[in-house]
Amino acid sequence: MIEVKDLYKEFSGIPVLKGVSTTFEKGKTSMIIGQSGSGKTVFLKCLLGLHIPEKGEICFDGRKHTELTIKTKRQLRKEIGMVFQGGALYDSLTVEENIMFPLKMFTKNSYSEMLNRVNFVLDRVNLVNANKKFPAEISGGMQKRVAIARAIVMNPKYLFCDEPNSGLDPNTATLIDNLIQEITKEYDMITVINSHDMNSVMEIGEKIVFLKDGVKAWEGTNKEIFKTENEAIVNFVYSSNLFRKVREAYLNETNQ
Amino acid sequence: MNYLEHIGKYFIMLKQVFKKPQKWSVFKETLFREIEDLGLKSLGIIMFISFFVGGVVAIQTALNVDSPFIPKYLIGFATKRSMILEFAPTFMSVILAGKVGSYISSSIGTMRVTEQIDALEVMGINSLNYLVLPKIIATLFFYPILIVLAMFLGIYGGYIAGLLTGRFFSEDYIYGIQLDFDPYFIKYALIKTLVFAFVIATIPAYHGYYVKGGSLEVGRASTQAVVWTSVVIILLNYFLTQMLLG
Numbered sequence: 001m002i003e004v005k006d007l008y009k010e011f012s013g014i015p016v017l018k019g020v021s022t023t024f025e026k027g028k029t030s031m032i033i034g035q036s037g038s039g040k041t042v043f044l045k046c047l048l049g050l051h052i053p054e055k056g057e058i059c060f061d062g063r064k065h066t067e068l069t070i071k072t073k074r075q076l077r078k079e080i081g082m083v084f085q086g087g088a089l090y091d092s093l094t095v096e097e098n099i100m101f102p103l104k105m106f107t108k109n110s111y112s113e114m115l116n117r118v119n120f121v122l123d124r125v126n127l128v129n130a131n132k133k134f135p136a137e138i139s140g141g142m143q144k145r146v147a148i149a150r151a152i153v154m155n156p157k158y159l160f161c162d163e164p165n166s167g168l169d170p171n172t173a174t175l176i177d178n179l180i181q182e183i184t185k186e187y188d189m190i191t192v193i194n195s196h197d198m199n200s201v202m203e204i205g206e207k208i209v210f211l212k213d214g215v216k217a218w219e220g221t222n223k224e225i226f227k228t229e230n231e232a233i234v235n236f237v238y239s240s241n242l243f244r245k246v247r248e249a250y251l252n253e254t255n256q
Numbered sequence: 257m258n259y260l261e262h263i264g265k266y267f268i269m270l271k272q273v274f275k276k277p278q279k280w281s282v283f284k285e286t287l288f289r290e291i292e293d294l295g296l297k298s299l300g301i302i303m304f305i306s307f308f309v310g311g312v313v314a315i316q317t318a319l320n321v322d323s324p325f326i327p328k329y330l331i332g333f334a335t336k337r338s339m340i341l342e343f344a345p346t347f348m349s350v351i352l353a354g355k356v357g358s359y360i361s362s363s364i365g366t367m368r369v370t371e372q373i374d375a376l377e378v379m380g381i382n383s384l385n386y387l388v389l390p391k392i393i394a395t396l397f398f399y400p401i402l403i404v405l406a407m408f409l410g411i412y413g414g415y416i417a418g419l420l421t422g423r424f425f426s427e428d429y430i431y432g433i434q435l436d437f438d439p440y441f442i443k444y445a446l447i448k449t450l451v452f453a454f455v456i457a458t459i460p461a462y463h464g465y466y467v468k469g470g471s472l473e474v475g476r477a478s479t480q481a482v483v484w485t486s487v488v489i490i491l492l493n494y495f496l497t498q499m500l501l502g
Contacts, residue, residue, distance in 0.1 A: 048378050077380030088375040091366075092289075102379055105279050160378075 001025055002047065002158065002190055007056035009042055016042045017053070018214040029184050029191045029204045034211035035236065036196075043211065044162055044194045048082060049073065060158065078106055081151030081189075083161040083180075087143040089135040089150070095122075096131040099150045106154065121149040125179060141172035148176070152183055159184065159191040165200060173197065177204050198243055201225070210236065226250045266462050272384040273392070273458075286390040294356050294391060294457075295398030299405075301355060302348055306339070306406035309347065310413030313338050318423040331424050332414065332432020337441075339410035345445040346493050348406045349452035352399070353485040357460040360391060361481035364464030365474035373465070384465065392457040399453035400446050407445070444500045451496060452489050459485045 002024040009017040016039045024030045032040050045051040047058060049065060058065040060076055068076060089098050096118055103114045122131065125145040135143055144164060151159060161180060165173035181204045184191040195201060201208060202222050210218040210233045218233040225237060226247055238244045277283035314335045321330055364387055367373050376383040411433055418424045460481035467477040 045374075048374075050374055050377060074380040077378060080378060082375065082378040084371045084375060086370055088371040090372055090375075104282055105379065105381060 001059075001061060002192070003057070003059040004047070005057040005059075007043070007046060007053050007058070009039075009046055009051060009053045016214050017046070019056070020209075020211065020214070020216050021056075022209050022216060022219060024190050024192050024207065026190050027185060027188045028206040029181050029193060030207040030209065031193045031195055031201055031205040032209050032211060033195060033201055033205075033236070034217075038211040039214040040194045040211055041162065044160060044192070047192065048080065048160060049077065078102075078154060079157040081154065081156035081159045083144070083147045083151050083159070083164050085162045085164075085166055087135065087140075087147040089143060089146055091135055094132050094134055095127075095138065095146050098135070098146060099153050102150065102154050117153060118149075121153050122146075124152070124183070125149045126175075141168050141176070144168065144172075144176055145179070148179060148183070152187065155187065157189060159189045161191070161193040161195075163195055163197070164193060165195075165197055170199070173199065174203070180204065198237060198240075201237070202246075212236075226254075262462075265466065266458070269384060269388075269462055269465065270458065272382060273388045273461075275382055275385045275389075277385060277389065278381060282386075283390060286386070287393055290390045290394035291398055293359070294394050295402065298352060298355060298402060301351065302402050302406050303409055305351060306344060306348060306410040307413035307416075309343055310335060310339055310410030311417035313343065313410070314414030314417045314429070315421060315423060318418070318421075328424050328428040329432035329435060331418070332411075332429035333435050334432075335414035335429075336411055336433040336437075339407050339414075340441050340445055343410055344403050344406040345448040345452065346489065348403055349399075349449065349456065349489050350486050352402075352452075353456050353460075353489060354482050356395070356456055357482045357485045358478045359460075360457065361460035361464040361478040362474055364388075364461055365467040365477050366471075368465060368467050369470055369474060387465070388458065388461045391461060392454060395453040395457040396450060399456070400449050403445065403449045404442075407442075447500060448493065448496050451492055455488050455492065456485055459488060 004023070005021050007017050007020045008015065020039075020043060032043060034040050042051060046053050060079075063072070063076060065073075065076075090101065093101065096115075099118045099121060100114050103109060103117060107114070109117070118131070122128070125148050127142060127145045127149065130138055130142060130146070135146070138146070148164070159180070164180060165176045168176065177200045180191060180193065183189070193200070193204075202225070205222040205225070208218075208220055208222060208225060209216060212232050218228065218230045220228060225233065228234065238247055314331055317331045317334045318328075321328065364373075367387070373383045373387075376386060415426060415429055418426055418429050460478075463477040463481035463484070464474075467473050
């Protein structure tokens with residue numbers, strides 16, 4: 001379990017996170033949502049250790065992030081997989097080399113063992129015949145799959161995704177969502193996704209944390225989000241006609 | 257941010273750079289790639305420029321030495337001294353600051369803005385050590401070779417210029433380049449080269465690594481990197497010359 005207690009982060013005196021507390025559980029796909037500038041990315045970067053919070057605690061299965069030594073922090077990071085918004089694939093390396101990179105860095109496996117593992121994860125994300133291609137030669141959806149493959153190649157305990165389906169067509173976005181959810185269940189990982197995409201939230205958000213102006217304004221599941229009367233999240237999620245109608249239909253159906 | 261803050265941040269960066277590589281096999285692989293990118297790919301431009309600079313120095317010296325009381329072998333002597341002491345180590349380093357400096361700064365800067373550096377950090381990799389140390393070793397190893405080659409080609413360029421223009425005899429030129437040869441000058445040039453090589457690898461890396469924003473900022477950082485690397489090379493050249501020859 002990841003426990004976040006009273007997380008506070010500011011930049012040049014301007015607070016971005018104002019005491020956020022929540023938990024993320026194993027085998028569940030948790031989502032952080034909120035408007036642009038609400039502190040989602042900063043929150044995720046604090047979890048990843050890329051930003052050091054001014055106050056608060058982050059515990060990874062009982063290990064307090066703030067109390068870790070450099071060595072143990074590095075060890076913890078090996079247990080983390082991250083899918084960045086743009087993929088963050090290394091341009092100068094092929095798809096195969098990108099995925100093999102963490103294995104080369106942290107294992108003593110032979111080349112053939114590493115290649116087997118690379119092919120296994122590529123197969124898992126349904127990507128074939130792309131091993132020797134460079135990131136610039138493949139589509140956005142394929143890049144996201146490679147990023148997911150690289151994130152899971154070390155069998156991480158924790159998977160973080162920053163807007164994994166931004167810029168993708170609805171079909172590919174759904175495929176990526178389903179893939180992340182399947183992998184989460186399969187490897188019993190703690191998955192935390194930062195997203196704007198309400199389709200993803202409704203589809204795979206087993207836990208949703210809504211941030212508003214650096215504060216946790218609501219927390220619940222994708223089922224509860226239909227029933228909530230919380231004004232902040234209702235205004236955010238149901239800002240479009242389509243979602244308002246979906247909500248009405250859902251509520252009518254459950255009331256009958 | 258003031259200059260002192262930049263200088264402090266630069267030295268803090270160096271502290272992170274000079275750590276033991278996490279995996280020697282990966283370091284070796286990266287090092288060879290950097291030698292190719294930063295060294296071998298600069299070979300052509302350095303050969304071309306040094307050859308023609310040597311030719312121009314010889315012709316200009318010949319044009320200025322038209323008194324019958326000044327021996328013609330001074331053309332070879334002056335060309336040799338200019339190439340070894342200044343043109344090869346300093347002039348070529350400024351050229352490399354432009355070519356290699358902008359490459360280092362923009363490639364690291366692009367990695368920063370596309371979150372590739374964050375990806376390294378998340379994996380538990382010391383990104384500064386992984387990205388910058390191989391560049392420093394590659395430049396320290398390869399630039400002395402490039403500069404010695406530039407010295408040779410510059411002097412040879414002067415010889416060819418004499419042959420083609422007929423402004424001086426090749427016998428005089430060869431006598432001039434052999435005259436009063438002091439091996440310490442080569443040592444001096446190589447010491448300067450090593451210092452400049454370090455500067456060429458680290459200042460652009462600093463500008464690229466700490467860039468914030470998007471592609472426009474990467475471009476700006478690249479320009480800044482070339483400007484500051486050149487300024488530091490020129491200043492260090494002055495101090496090193498005073499220290500080593502003064």
